[in-house]
């Protein structure tokens with residue numbers, strides 16, 4: 001690990017004023033906020049992230065680490081631990097997909113350490129990204145190419161990719177937040193602002209080293225999930241290579257509002273195979289107003305994976321994605 | 336001079352520093368967070384800047400002068416001679432380094448030592464009451480819940496927290512909530528049995 005200075009954040013206002021050079025996901029950003037450290041310290045040990053300075057934001061947890069259930073929706077402080085949100089009774093009861101996506105992520109130890117903000121900003125597990133001895137990785141070394149395109153790419157993404165990068169977004173919670181129209185509250189040098197979660201992560205766009213739309217020095221302070229008739233009947237289905245303590249190879253977030261058998265409203269997220277937290281909006285439109293039958297679920301899944309691009313070892317993903325989505329829809333119907 | 340020291344020598348130098356502080360019997364109060372900043376100029380030049388920190392481990396305050404890069408795991412093992420916590424992967428993937436911070440199980444390999452000042456750290460060495468083993472330790476022996484023993488301290492620390500969290504209700508639940516602790520010897524069935532047994536004893540007492 002390279003040398004760095006360590007300091008604790010004093011408060012939001014002070015942090016914001018300093019306009020820290022935290023970049024937008026670039027591996028060579030000079031400053032990194034330290035939350036749980038479970039993604040950051042790991043990647044610093046691997047010499048992928050190389051900050052000169054760490055600013056520990058966990059002291060902000062007192063103000064930005066709680067969960068609040070309001071009539072208009074759910075507010076989750078960015079410094080709340082994954083573990084605390086996963087067992088929050090209001091989240092479990094009214095936003096079960098959120099609780100489920102956290103409960104099924106990582107391990108109990110990691111969930112105690114890791115925060116909601118850090119979880120959303122965790123880096124890809126692409127092995128060529130994580131090992132600097134590989135010289136071709138556009139995310140690490142802009143313009144160097146992508147070793148995964150014709151490398152071992154069984155776990156790489158098929159949705160939202162281009163030829164500059166096919167890395168998979170590994171997080172679970174993000175998939176649910178994409179489906180539930182979440183917003184993130186940000187604080188930074190230019191003040192506070194609130195943006196749709198769906199705009200936080202950028203598409204690769206030939207520049208996969210720029211990962212987020214955060215401004216330099218900007219922090220996530222809160223996640224806001226709007227209330228809706230569909231949140232109670234929501235679930236997160238995670239498919240993995242082993243039963244627990246593993247990232248998804250496919251996942252689906254479903255939130256459903258039914259009128260009898262008919263879909264009044266549905267929200268769909270897809271994980272384990274997309275470049276960023278993925279919302280299947282066209283598939284939602286195809287289901288709305290129709291009875292939720294297996295055939296209609298299959299038709300919607302077909303639409304959701306229609307634009308998938310495979311690169312060899314990950315050719316199995318579109319079919320797995322369709323089946324995962326269909327199963328999740330039928331399970332949500334039975335809730 | 337320090338320019339010719341390699342990292343290992345620098346680290347062992349700080350062990351002496353700790354020992355000296357211990358022998359001197361310096362009374363250490365709770366150090367405020369501000370006492371902890373590393374020397375920015377030195378770190379920027381790439382030389383190992385030291386941070387003076389106080390770690391509360393197993394109920395005792397210890398003064399350490401460490402490089403801010405030091406993980407809690409390395410601080411325990413290399414600077415305090417507490418080698419019970421094990422380094423398996425050093426990347427959050429195996430659970431061998433599990434300790435408790437403020438009563439919650441965490442991975443010491445992904446925790447910076449400078450970040451846990453003012454918090455209570457408990458390691459496997461701090462679990463027994465003198466010579467009386469914790470019920471979980473006793474149950475691991477009774478159920479032969481290990482072979483090589485390398486994962487065992489992490490398993491036990493994790494298992495104690497698992498019971499306290501209320502996540503040891505059934506074998507299935509134990510398996511799920513202990514999945515962050517890998518055992519290369521695959522002692523899993525006996526580990527689950529030990530945890531069920533210890534859970535019953537812990538709930539009785």
Ligand SMILES: Cc1cc2nc3c(=O)[nH]c(=O)nc-3n(C[C@H](O)[C@H](O)[C@H](O)COP(=O)(O)OP(=O)(O)OC[C@H]3O[C@@H](n4cnc5c(N)ncnc54)[C@H](O)[C@@H]3O)c2cc1C
Nearest residue numbers: 033035036037038039040105106115117118119171172220
């Ligand atoms: C073995 C293993 C298995 C895992 N399995 C899963 C899994 O199955 N599912 C899953 O979803 N995740 C999984 N993870 C990832 C884990 O959940 C993330 O590492 C964790 O959530 C990151 O949170 P953190 O608080 O530790 O972030 P940190 O590591 O502290 O930070 C990550 C990044 O986010 C930035 N950051 C953090 N908080 C903020 C903020 N509030 N505002 C702005 N920037 C911020 C940091 O500067 C850094 O760049 C796994 C990790 C490991 C090591």
Ligand code: SF4
Nearest residue numbers: 126137146165166167
């Ligand atoms: S998929 Fe992306 S992260 Fe992985 S090697 Fe290619 S450019 Fe790098």
Ligand code: FES
Nearest residue numbers: 423424425430444
């Ligand atoms: S050594 Fe910490 S998890 Fe493996």
Ligand code: FES
Nearest residue numbers: 482484518519520
């Ligand atoms: S007893 Fe050998 S690794 Fe678990």
